[in-house]
Amino acid sequence: MTHPTDLISVSYDELTANLSKGKIVERRLSEIRDSFLNPDLIDKMPTDEDPIVYRVTAVEPSNGTGDLHYGLGIIYPGKVGPEYFLTKGHLHQARETAEVYIGLSGEGYMLLENEKTLETRMEPLGKGQIVYVPGHTAHRTVNTGDKPLTYFGVYPANAGHDYGAIGKRNFLKVIVEENGKPTLKDR
Numbered sequence: 169m170t171h172p173t174d175l176i177s178v179s180y181d182e183l184t185a186n187l188s189k190g191k192i193v194e195r196r197l198s199e200i201r202d203s204f205l206n207p208d209l210i211d212k213m214p215t216d217e218d219p220i221v222y223r224v225t226a227v228e229p230s231n232g233t234g235d236l237h238y239g240l241g242i243i244y245p246g247k248v249g250p251e252y253f254l255t256k257g258h259l260h261q262a263r264e265t266a267e268v269y270i271g272l273s274g275e276g277y278m279l280l281e282n283e284k285t286l287e288t289r290m291e292p293l294g295k296g297q298i299v300y301v302p303g304h305t306a307h308r309t310v311n312t313g314d315k316p317l318t319y320f321g322v323y324p325a326n327a328g329h330d331y332g333a334i335g336k337r338n339f340l341k342v343i344v345e346e347n348g349k350p351t352l353k354d355r
């Protein structure tokens with residue numbers, strides 16, 4: 169298969185997660201309110217602003233068998249009550265497909281939930297950290313620091329994103345601040 173030459177080489181900035189090319193998706197707090205443990209707290213926040221919580225830029229050079237897609241994400245620092253700003257999270261449509269995340273800057277974690285065993289893990293994802301997300305695993309990224317968290321993720325081109333399955337019931341556990349530390353708790 170011929171690859172479009174314009175996506176063979178892309179430049180990026182590790183602090184802003186800006187890419188020279190790619191498809192941008194941005195999520196404001198109002199759009200992901202149901203991802204949080206206590207969406208009602210959003211209504212009580214002392215501002216009329218609707219901040220951008222995260223942005224992902226995806227690069228999809230080609231869609232053939234064996235091809236890869238990748239993206240850069242940035243989650244801004246913030247909290248809703250004790251719960252840190254996070255991504256909506258997803259399973260892959262092709263459930264068996266895995267993904268590798270590499271932390272580029274900032275501090276945070278990935279929340280991993282196996283859809284078969286429901287086993288949940290909280291794995292560090294900051295600068296210098298790599299997380300392997302196995303197949304059949306819902307994954308969400310959480311910024312637990314006071315600066316933006318940026319990361320790179322690469323996945324098979326046929327993976328696809330399924331936000332519905334995990335969106336309906338949400339993750340079983342949450343990462344919240346407790347005694348000043350990121351802590352994994354039951355929802």
Ligand SMILES: [Fe+2]
Pocket residue numbers: 258259260267307323
């Ligand atoms: Fe993914």
